[in-house]
Amino acid sequence: AFSQDIDHILETQCALAVDLGGTNLRVAIVSMRGKIMRKYCKPNPKTYESRIQLILSMSQDAIQDAVRLNCRILGVGVSTGGRVNPQEGVILHSTKLIQEWSSVDLRTPLSDALHLPVWLDNDGNCAALAEKKFGHGQGVENFVTIITGTGIGGGIVHHHELVHGSTFCAGELGHIMVSLDGPECMCGSRGCVEAYASGMALQREAKRLHDEDLLIMEGMELKKVEAVSAVHLISAAQQGNAKAQAVLKTASTALGVAVVNILHMTNPSLVILSGVLASYYQSPVQDVISQRALASSQGIKVVTSDLEEPALLGAASMVLDYTTRRSC
Amino acid sequence: AFSQDIDHILETQCALAVDLGGTNLRVAIVSMRGKIMRKYCKPNPKTYESRIQLILSMSQDAIQDAVRLNCRILGVGVSTGGRVNPQEGVILHSTKLIQEWSSVDLRTPLSDALHLPVWLDNDGNCAALAEKKFGHGQGVENFVTIITGTGIGGGIVHHHELVHGSTFCAGELGHIMVSLDGPECMCGSRGCVEAYASGMALQREAKRLHDEDLLIMEGMELKKVEAVSAVHLISAAQQGNAKAQAVLKTASTALGVAVVNILHMTNPSLVILSGVLASYYQSPVQDVISQRALASSQGIKVVTSDLEEPALLGAASMVLDYTTRRSC
Ligand SMILES: [Ca+2]
Ligand SMILES: [Ca+2]
Ligand SMILES: [Zn+2]
Ligand SMILES: [Zn+2]
Numbered sequence: 001a002f003s004q005d006i007d008h009i010l011e012t013q014c015a016l017a018v019d020l021g022g023t024n025l026r027v028a029i030v031s032m033r034g035k036i037m038r039k040y041c042k043p044n045p046k047t048y049e050s051r052i053q054l055i056l057s058m059s060q061d062a063i064q065d066a067v068r069l070n071c072r073i074l075g076v077g078v079s080t081g082g083r084v085n086p087q088e089g090v091i092l093h094s095t096k097l098i099q100e101w102s103s104v105d106l107r108t109p110l111s112d113a114l115h116l117p118v119w120l121d122n123d124g125n126c127a128a129l130a131e132k133k134f135g136h137g138q139g140v141e142n143f144v145t146i147i148t149g150t151g152i153g154g155g156i157v158h159h160h161e162l163v164h165g166s167t168f169c170a171g172e173l174g175h176i177m178v179s180l181d182g183p184e185c186m187c188g189s190r191g192c193v194e195a196y197a198s199g200m201a202l203q204r205e206a207k208r209l210h211d212e213d214l215l216i217m218e219g220m221e222l223k224k225v226e227a228v229s230a231v232h233l234i235s236a237a238q239q240g241n242a243k244a245q246a247v248l249k250t251a252s253t254a255l256g257v258a259v260v261n262i263l264h265m266t267n268p269s270l271v272i273l274s275g276v277l278a279s280y281y282q283s284p285v286q287d288v289i290s291q292r293a294l295a296s297s298q299g300i301k302v303v304t305s306d307l308e309e310p311a312l313l314g315a316a317s318m319v320l321d322y323t324t325r326r327s328c
Numbered sequence: 329a330f331s332q333d334i335d336h337i338l339e340t341q342c343a344l345a346v347d348l349g350g351t352n353l354r355v356a357i358v359s360m361r362g363k364i365m366r367k368y369c370k371p372n373p374k375t376y377e378s379r380i381q382l383i384l385s386m387s388q389d390a391i392q393d394a395v396r397l398n399c400r401i402l403g404v405g406v407s408t409g410g411r412v413n414p415q416e417g418v419i420l421h422s423t424k425l426i427q428e429w430s431s432v433d434l435r436t437p438l439s440d441a442l443h444l445p446v447w448l449d450n451d452g453n454c455a456a457l458a459e460k461k462f463g464h465g466q467g468v469e470n471f472v473t474i475i476t477g478t479g480i481g482g483g484i485v486h487h488h489e490l491v492h493g494s495t496f497c498a499g500e501l502g503h504i505m506v507s508l509d510g511p512e513c514m515c516g517s518r519g520c521v522e523a524y525a526s527g528m529a530l531q532r533e534a535k536r537l538h539d540e541d542l543l544i545m546e547g548m549e550l551k552k553v554e555a556v557s558a559v560h561l562i563s564a565a566q567q568g569n570a571k572a573q574a575v576l577k578t579a580s581t582a583l584g585v586a587v588v589n590i591l592h593m594t595n596p597s598l599v600i601l602s603g604v605l606a607s608y609y610q611s612p613v614q615d616v617i618s619q620r621a622l623a624s625s626q627g628i629k630v631v632t633s634d635l636e637e638p639a640l641l642g643a644a645s646m647v648l649d650y651t652t653r654r655s656c
Contacts, residue, residue: 083622092624093622093623141494156594158491163486163595167597169591169592169622170593170595171595172595172622176592177620178507179507180581187622190620262593264503265498265589265593266484266498267492267500269494269495292516293517296495299495300495
């Protein structure tokens with residue numbers, strides 16, 4: 001009977017999770033054991049006003065569904081691109097992928113309208129929180145997550161706590177530079193690992209090869225130019241396209257060098273690769289560690305995340321951890 | 329009378345500090361307020377046996393002098409190149425500059441022979457401890473020190489504590505890579521900031537230019553090839569030698585990029601540059617931050633250390649902090 005009570009609590013105590021990405025705005029009801037009970041997705045609007053409106057209307061719809069699902073919503077957790085001050089609930093500087101999203105107090109309008117407590121952090125930090133609560137980071141004192149999607153984000157957990165730094169700029173692992181010059185990055189710098197190894201960077205290189213008629217191999221299908229992506233690059237490389245192989249080799253080396261830099265700076269015991277390209281990068285990153293890391297950091301483990309939705313789960317974990325923590 | 333008592337305690341309570349570098353072995357008597365009461369220097373022997381012997385004999389001489397100086401030695405603090413496990417008192421892996429110095433338990437022979445408690449850490453971490461106790465790092469929650477000498481070392485202080493990492497490899501800031509290829513480094517990798525911006529790297533470039541007869545400007549004096557060093561490179565650059573200027577520009581950019589990587593990873597509020605080249609590098613490093621760091625980390629301060637002897641003072645601070653800490 002006791003374990004049934006616990007089961008009941010774990011399934012009925014829920015968080016509302018919001019994920020603000022460059023393309024989509026997603027909302028989910030997430031249970032305390034990390035089960036996504038329901039998920040909603042719409043294109044992320046291009047202006048501040050319409051974005052706030054859509055977050056509110058999607059959240060209100062979800063809260064109504066939660067009643068029918070017998071879920072008790074404890075609060076709202078938001079994951080967003082950009083630099084976030086989680087204490088104030090403010091987005092300081094966004095990435096260029098989300099417009100009109102700098103110096104934005106998100107907590108006040110959300111908590112005023114929804115009458116719920118609101119937490120927020122950036123997507124990379126949320127990915128780390130998701131690993132800490134539901135993934136490979138459970139119980140690990142020092143670990144780092146690198147999430148490779150359109151861009152590259154990350155989060156650093158030190159002594160079981162997320163590192164935010166003095167100006168909330170810690171864990172900006174996509175902007176570790178691995179070249180004195182190198183390709184231009186969205187952030188305004190050059191040579192960032194994001195400009196080499198993100199989905200966006202691979203798509204840029206795939207388009208470049210395709211424009212020069214160097215990408216497509218016999219048997220590969222491709223309907224129109226806009227559809228060229230990292231997937232075609234990887235598939236061309238697997239079919240022996242030397243140009244595609246060289247691009248991916250450089251991308252993997254860049255990510256590996258960034259990981260070694262992390263090892264030499266904060267020296268975690270575990271590196272978790274997350275996002276669509278994670279399983280592709282795992283082995284080359286391990287190779288770069290073997291070749292270029294100091295002997296003392298050779299023993300570090302590199303694993304691929306098992307989590308389907310790190311940003312949503314991490315956003316939810318902020319709510320679940322705070323609202324269920326006993327006062328002390 | 330009370331303040332006189334305090335003065336007396338601060339001057340008579342002392343640490344024995346030992347600094348093991350690539351060239352010299354140094355020992356000092358350091359008072360609680362960071363005054364170096366006496367200093368001893370000999371060439372660092374090339375073998376384990378003779379090095380241990382020399383540490384012991386120099387320490388015993390210093391302990392005798394301490395009696396005459398009315399100093400009470402509370403313990404021994406050791407700063408050494410390489411990766412150190414400070415809990416066990418063991419040097420795990422040394423730099424190539426100090427031979428026969430890996431997997432060395434230094435605490436046991438020293439404490440057995442000197443009958444004093446012994447602490448040790450690497451030179452970069454000791455430099456950070458010195459700033460924390462006696463320098464710009466006093467009272468600063470999150471800061472980083474980068475010390476540029478023959479090599480490049482560093483230390484990271486987070487929440488007022490040194491970051492050692494899971495395998496004592498944190499703060500190995502000299503081996504942050506800023507290039508996918510780049511010049512070979514002593515550590516076996518390539519493109520490390522140490523291979524671009526250390527005294528050793530500048531000397532290598534100075535020799536290269538000198539071999540091609542491209543270094544010496546009118547009025548510059550240089551006796552023999554062995555004496556070519558970073559000093560000549562800087563002086564040639566100041567006299568308008570474009571080749572020397574280009575080398576120093578690359579070195580400064582490399583150090584700046586490494587600093588920006590630190591800002592994007594752990595985001596300290598303060599970066600302290602230490603060592604002979606610190607004042608030279610301060611302004612170009614600040615320029616690279618302006619050009620290449622994310623907006624959120626633009627406010628970070630870069631300062632030059634005021635400390636004459638960071639390694640010795642940091643070694644001493646381990647003794648002074650531990651032996652005077654009240655139990656709690
Ligand atoms: Ca982050
Ligand atoms: Ca160090
Ligand atoms: Zn960037
Ligand atoms: Zn190196």
